[in-house]
Amino acid sequence: MKGLVLKSTGSWYVVRKEDGGLLRARLRGKFKTKGLKLSNPVAVGDHVTLELEGEEGTAVITEIAPRTNHIIRKSIHKTAHAHIIASNIDLAFLVVTLVSPRTSFGFIDRFLVTAEAYHIPVTLLFNKIDLYDEDTLQYQERVRQMYRQIGYESVACSAAEGIGIEEIQQLLDQKVTLFSGHSGVGKSTLVNTLVPDLDLKTTEISAYSDKGVHTTTFAEMFEIGENTFLIDTPGIKELGVVDIPKPELSHYFPEMRDLLQSCRFNNCLHLNEPGCAVREAVDAGKISLTRYDSYRSILEDEDNRR
Numbered sequence: 080m081k082g083l084v085l086k087s088t089g090s091w092y093v094v095r096k097e098d099g100g101l102l103r104a105r106l107r108g109k110f111k112t113k114g115l116k117l118s119n120p121v122a123v124g125d126h127v128t129l130e131l132e133g134e135e136g137t138a139v140i141t142e143i144a145p146r147t148n149h150i151i152r153k154s155i156h157k158t159a160h161a162h163i164i165a166s167n168i169d170l171a172f173l174v175v176t177l178v179s180p181r182t183s184f185g186f187i188d189r190f191l192v193t194a195e196a197y198h199i200p201v202t203l204l205f206n207k208i209d210l211y212d213e214d215t216l217q218y219q220e221r222v223r224q225m226y227r228q229i230g231y232e233s234v235a236c237s238a239a240e241g242i243g244i245e246e247i248q249q250l251l252d253q254k255v256t257l258f259s260g261h262s263g264v265g266k267s268t269l270v271n272t273l274v275p276d277l278d279l280k281t282t283e284i285s286a287y288s289d290k291g292v293h294t295t296t297f298a299e300m301f302e303i304g305e306n307t308f309l310i311d312t313p314g315i316k317e318l319g320v321v322d323i324p325k326p327e328l329s330h331y332f333p334e335m336r337d338l339l340q341s342c343r344f345n346n347c348l349h350l351n352e353p354g355c356a357v358r359e360a361v362d363a364g365k366i367s368l369t370r371y372d373s374y375r376s377i378l379e380d381e382d383n384r385r
């Protein structure tokens with residue numbers, strides 16, 4: 080039998096069967112995870128093979144289908160171990176706001192770099208546009224244009240006033256979509272506007288979780304329509320940590336990627352090296368200074384982490 084993992088509660092998983100019904104499933108014995116040292120071999124979003132066991136309607140997970148992608152959180156205690164937050168993500172929505180609170184470009188660009196490294200397409204959702212004055216609206220247009228030019232689409236929306244909701248619903252359709260963003264940008268409000276009956280489904284699923292067992296749930300997947308799923312990652316604002324060697328960082332900036340062959344040195348970090356094609360593009364206004372600043376700031380952080 081095949082299934083889709085919707086939720087992990089420690090040793091038990093909530094799995095959606097192909098007929099839409101839910102099952103409680105667990106792993107048996109040791110489970111091989113190719114090369115990766117993981118604290119959890121099975122993640123939300125995994126497609127698994129199951130065998131029914133006993134009379135209680137529970138199942139055992141015997142196999143995990145290869146993942147198209149996955150996002151990881153490094154364990155704080157055991158640095159060698161990583162925790163897979165979710166897998167097989169078709170699209171990530173990054174909810175941002177220009178006011179109340181203001182999302183920094185540093186945060187946005189860091190998210191985009193990580194998503195590039197994970198091979199997850201991102202669409203930016205500029206929420207709370209009902210609060211924008213004329214100047215902010217114009218500023219927003221310039222910001223959206225900047226991201227559009229390098230390949231990131233965006234939607235201007237207001238969860239509070241129901242603006243842009245249909246457009247977002249069309250983008251979600253038939254996909255597994257991850258919702259991210261800083262606290263307070265309106266993720267919950269947006270999700271509740273998009274899927275008014277989600278609370279109901281949440282309750283149904285949590286009835287399956289073990290009572291009295293203390294576990295931390297990192298992610299949960301919700302079925303919000305035919306073949307359409309949404310992943311919520313409570314408490315996780317970023318996409319996790321990816322170790323990107325400094326000379327490779329520019330590969331994850333789409334607007335820099337095409338220029339890299341043109342730098343004089345093939346290990347160019349695009350800082351002060353002579354004959355740097357990226358610097359030339361920045362000076363010529365072809366690469367935005369905002370993005371270049373983010374690039375430099377991420378490079379510096381890499382220094383600090385070592």
Ligand SMILES: Nc1nc2c(ncn2[C@@H]2O[C@H](COP(=O)(O)OP(=O)(O)OP(=O)(O)O)[C@@H](O)[C@H]2O)c(=O)[nH]1
Nearest residue numbers: 206207210237238239261262263264265266267268
């Ligand atoms: N004016 C306005 N307020 C909004 C909008 N969307 C959300 N809010 C408000 O912003 C505040 C934060 O919204 P939440 O949905 O809780 O934000 P969140 O991103 O889920 O925050 P966390 O749960 O902390 O991650 C609430 O007071 C919402 O009512 C919007 O489109 N316009």
Ligand SMILES: [Zn+2]
Nearest residue numbers: 342347349355
């Ligand atoms: Zn260069």
